[in-house]
């Protein structure tokens with residue numbers, strides 16, 4: 001399960017991505033990948049199985065994993081699609097950007 005609710009040492013709970021292979025928490029979406037198993041056009045209006053992998057696991061290129069999930073996208077690009085497909089308008093995206101900047105300071 002790549003999206004987890006993480007409890008930190010201060011008791012704060014927040015959603016985080018976790019590598020499906022080594023289970024480390026992903027701190028940099030630009031270096032992680034989302035992998036999936038087939039062309040979207042082969043099954044219109046359906047979903048597909050996927051895996052999230054960290055940069056370390058991505059560099060190790062597990063042959064079985066990449067045979068099962070041959071398609072990939074950087075996680076930060078996938079997140080941009082997710083925000084767009086979740087109905088985030090430019091105003092909501094600006095608010096999210098400001099909120100993320102505050103979280104980075106804390």
Ligand SMILES: [Zn+2]
Pocket residue numbers: 019020021022023024053054055056057058
């Ligand atoms: Zn990993």
